[in-house]
Amino acid sequence: MQSENKSLFNKAVKKMPVIGILRDIPLGQEKECVKTSVAQGLTLIEVTMNTKNAIEILKALKEAAKETELVVGAGTVRTLEELNLALDAGAGFIVSPTTIPEIIEKGNSLGIPMIPGALTPTEIEIAYRAGATCVKVFPVDALGGPSYIKSLRGPFRDIPLLACGGVHTENAKTYLDASANLLAFGGSIFKPSLMNAGEWDEIGKNLKEFLIATGCA
Numbered sequence: 001m002q003s004e005n006k007s008l009f010n011k012a013v014k015k016m017p018v019i020g021i022l023r024d025i026p027l028g029q030e031k032e033c034v035k036t037s038v039a040q041g042l043t044l045i046e047v048t049m050n051t052k053n054a055i056e057i058l059k060a061l062k063e064a065a066k067e068t069e070l071v072v073g074a075g076t077v078r079t080l081e082e083l084n085l086a087l088d089a090g091a092g093f094i095v096s097p098t099t100i101p102e103i104i105e106k107g108n109s110l111g112i113p114m115i116p117g118a119l120t121p122t123e124i125e126i127a128y129r130a131g132a133t134c135v136k137v138f139p140v141d142a143l144g145g146p147s148y149i150k151s152l153r154g155p156f157r158d159i160p161l162l163a164c165g166g167v168h169t170e171n172a173k174t175y176l177d178a179s180a181n182l183l184a185f186g187g188s189i190f191k192p193s194l195m196n197a198g199e200w201d202e203i204g205k206n207l208k209e210f211l212i213a214t215g216c217a
Helices: 002-015 030-040 054-065 080-088 101-109 121-129 146-152 172-177 192-196 200-214
Strands: 018-022 044-048 071-075 135-137 161-164 182-185
Touching (some): 002 071, 018 200, 030 054, 030 200, 044 054, 054 071, 054 080, 135 146, 146 172, 192 200
Parallel strands (some): 018 044, 018 182, 044 071, 135 161, 161 182
16 A cells, blocks of 8 residues: 555656645535546645545545546645544545654655645755655745746755645746646635535636646646
8 A cells, every 4th residue: 555655646746747725625526526627637636634524525535536547635734633634534645834754754654645845945955854755845936936946956956846835827837847846726726616616617627727738738
């Protein structure tokens, strides 16, 4: 299982280096979410742990995605308790807004891809040395967006970087051109208002435009 989690994650990243963030998706919309995501070619989604009914939603997403190549993870994981709940629910990867060594250590011991958040060069180095699979540069837009990723590539050519925070259709390709390994988007596509209204056709249209804009679709 340890190697399987990393293998599935790596395969998903290679196919489409984009993670969709589901924050405040309502319980009961999981099948439509998976159907829409898969139809547009998305291979990685995360439900944030501060979403109401996050564990039930994570389990339902996993069930809906079991016959697809969509890998479902947990985001906004800030405590060991949240990590344990997410892993028990079957999360295929873990994303955090900050770097918490004990969370990374436990995830690594179980063979789970770990993506902690960091912002400054020092934080990024610490996160990577702690065992990060990839470091989430967040909030990347606060320090210049694509130009900041490009600057980081000077010293950090060996560290996989995920750009998160202010990534949208108009700038997605610019982040990849600046050598970001992964992108993450949330409310710009998976808008809570649209998800609550069940407007998955509209979400799918916006998602398609985003993925085409990256040049990866």
